[in-house]
Amino acid sequence: MLKRLYPFWLSLIILVFLNSSLSIATEKESLNGFNDILSFELQNGLKIVIWPDLGTEQVSMRKVYRVGSLQEKTGLTGIAHLFEHMMLRPSKYAPAGGLSFERTLGAKIGATTRFKTTDYYVTLGSEKLEEMIRYYADIMQNLPLDANMLKNEKEAVRSEYLIWDNSPFMALLPELTKSIYPGHLAENFITGQRKDLDAITAEDCLKFYKSYYAPNNAIIILTGNIDVKKTVPWIEKYFGSIPRGVEAQLPDDIQMNPKSRIAYKKILGTSNPIFIGYPIPFKGLQFPEDSALGLALSIVFSGPSSLVGNELINKSRMAADVSYHWSDLGFYFASIDLTGRNAQKAIENSDKAVLSLQNLSPAAYQRFAVAYQADLLRELQTPTQRADLLEQYMTHRNGIASLQIDLEAAKKISLEQVKAAAKKYLQVEHRIAVVGQPTDGVKK
């Protein structure tokens, strides 16, 4: 039975068809100027999205599990990320580990753990796609786990965490998360507590795997040179017989810190970074408010042309760079690279610039919106980029509908919508700032 995967916008052209050459009903969504995007769902709940582009020789495949560090239990923080590493260890179809496909198939392999999802990705020549589909299906159900592999991977994870500890900018993100969600499990960040990492056993990993790594908790995204008539049967053949598992559940909501504050964090080096976080609802925003806020953030925080950029870089010369980022935990944050130490004043100026969005003229708005959609277009050039964007829109936004609107932002999102979204979510009363305090090379 065909299931609708994602919320739709009524103006989208949606076709449901049973292609005579395919054994499964697929849903088709049109995206102006691009090939149609197909989606379908297997009986076991595995969802598949395919965006073909025959103008490239590469394919990109993403297997996104709706499981992340928010599924961790007290005493086992960090297990989601540690387990992400274990998924690339040796298995039946990859006796030298998943990463060995870089050597044998010329692939690019990787994975990312977030709060709500864990994402395994590969880009490689299209002729090797069936092998990767078979491999990903195998590790969904037959991953061997042993204590020795776990011991080595824990060490590699510790080494990875040192990058966070020793980087002036990266060290701020866990602090910001902690400041927004104090007292919640999420304050341990994705890296978890180091003592928990020591204590996690192979049995813990196996339990985590059996609990969450099931087809009904996953989405497969395929982009690039995809032969749909071959690929759909491969997916059915390799994934179709995997039984459903327990549905991964996220909490309905998590308690955030409701009050504005500024926290400070000692960092190594000589940089002067600030992160300013703006919480949004834990479950994300509804369509099309998500698009309106995305554009608002771009207007306010995207580079020297933005409102905050113009204020801090061009006018007051307090900063060298301004950008914005997103956390799937439920907040956006601006990253500001200060030229000096006047963080308090910079935050005040940033607050004023954010408020000035409410006075933006229609002509200025049109310029920002055109730039926003052009930037998005630049992110759709390669199979990897397209898979990245689809992953983001499918799992954390409101699907293709949001992507379509964003690509035509200047026409489809009004200035009033953007102002309303900014007024609601970019409030001074709820923003949390973390200021990096560099050691400047002075030893403790």
Added chain:
Amino acid sequence: MKNFLIISIFLFGCASTNGPKLLKVKTPIMPLTRVTLYFPFGAGDEKPGEEGSTLLISKWMDSGSQKYPSMNKLNQANLGLGATITTQVHPRYTTVSVESPSDTFIEAWNLALEKVRHPYFAENELATARSTSFSLKKTVLNTWNLAGRQFAAAVAYAGSKEAHADVGTETALRSLTSDRLKIIYQETFGKGPAAILATQSIAPAAEKEILQSIAGWKSDFTLTKPKPIQPQGRNLIIVDRPDSTQAYLFFIKAGPFPGTEEQALAAIGTQILGSNGGNSSILFDELRAKRGLTYHASIQLTKSPKLQMLIGVTFGSNEKLEELAHLYLTEWEKFYANNSTSLFDLQQSDFAYRSMRARESETIADIMKTAAETFSVTGDVKPIWVTPQITQKKYEAAKTKWLSPEDFTLLAFGDKTKVKEILEKAIAPTRNTIILSESSDWDAVSQAVSELK
């Protein structure tokens, strides 16, 4: 094995005017147009005491033009076209690239020309340009991976033009006056580009506009092939990072010149040993997968055709540094001594290397960047990568010549009080050890290496 990924950047359709040539580059068909102005000067051409002047001028040019006399006005004009205009300063050349949706490209091109030809150079904006340049320099110094790669060029090309980084020196960035910068502008950007590269899908009207606007605007350029230096023995340079709990290691030595069969064959070796930056190799398996000593261990030949270097990278905690550094070298030595790699393994590694490189040149911006690098080296339209005729004998010869673990410089970022003895012991015999302060930049590294025994 189907070798469908032949990495090459195609340049074709050279249009001549009485100005610089316009070359078209084969790029994916997207509703985006990009044009790159290639200027035949770079950071390496800056005079002593003026290091960073090209970057500083480019940042000052960002602050407005005669038609758009402020940074905000210029930025707003950019935004309305969905355009980006970016300047990149390389050691031997500089590019200004303009990219926009194809339907607004002619206006974006004219905006870029306005910015390059008629900069406003407001006195009060020079402070912003200086501040931005300082911050860029600081960002590089505080991001170990960026600093390491920038310093690697200073190690391999110490004392020569290729050692020069775009961020210059703090002294020069502070002391360059507005009058002097205006004179330098006239001698550099003011003379116009030597060539112009355009995406293949550029509209005929845009092409015509470009050819008309560049007529009579021409500067010559010279073609040189730089050669890195290779200090004897094993040398250690530590850039101090007080209180750091980890150390970042860069093993640096001269590599083969890109565009040669030797380079392609040596790249097969670095693919086997350290996967040219990827995650499947001898080093990765031995150091991370089997022992968990590090998150990353690789070795690669530099991708830029302007720089011929071999760079090995790994990092780890201070506690495990001794084992990490020792094992890195042990595996390198074992790889070097092994002369029985099968032809199948060589072909597989060649394929993996080419696949990786192909993925790195997929966006229009990446392809145009590589095309500019190609152009600067060859002066014509030849691809910069060659397909090697792989035999075990030829591979072994290239490996022996270029991948020896005997002569290298180990550049380490870490707490000097914790890592010096460990690293000296790991790479023993250490010919020279140099300790640099946390604020040291590429210039300090270049000078230090120039003075090595």
